[in-house]
Amino acid sequence: DTAVSQTPKYLVTQMGNDKSIKCEQNLGHDTMYWYKQDSKKFLKIMFSYNNKELIINETVPNRFSPKSPDKAHLNLHINSLELGDSAVYFCASTHGGNYGYTFGSGTRLTVV
């Protein structure tokens, strides 16, 4: 069973479109994250939710809106996609504290 699963794995879309990426974890973790990895392979945190509550928002453009319907799910909706949004987006979860994070396998978003 996949611990942190993301869908879709690949997403190709045109500029200006709106798209969503979904993440689900079956580990019983309380905290979930979205990270963005750009073309230079730099991993940057975007958002964190703890028990459905937003706790970290790292100055991400408001075109990006995370939503957590329950503590096992964290989705990312992106409005008006731009070329610079092309990246690999990783979802992660953890029990919190100094427990290890479990990452999903990523969603490669390409905006054309």
Next chain:
Amino acid sequence: DAKTTQPNSMESNEEEPVHLPCNHSTISGTDYIHWYRQLPSQGPEYVIHGLTSNVNNRMASLAIAEDRKSSTLILHRATLRDAAVYYCIPSYGGATNKLIFGTGTLLAVQP
């Protein structure tokens, strides 16, 4: 947030031990030292973490300097599957905890 310094790249031969160093001279007293790795085309993977004492698990060992300003991740016998980018990340583990990834060390393993 504590800054880290890691070599950009290292090379190892298969079946040999690998010592991956990390300097974190600005680490705070409550930060744990976490190590993650990212294999090609995969998400980051937890390797090990510790506070002061050396730590061992099935994947690796972590040696932490007495002053905590540096640490070394030890892979006892490198395999081809260990070729990845290794990240050293100080993290305090509080309610707003977040892992801040640096540039890491790209480990190449030669057969």
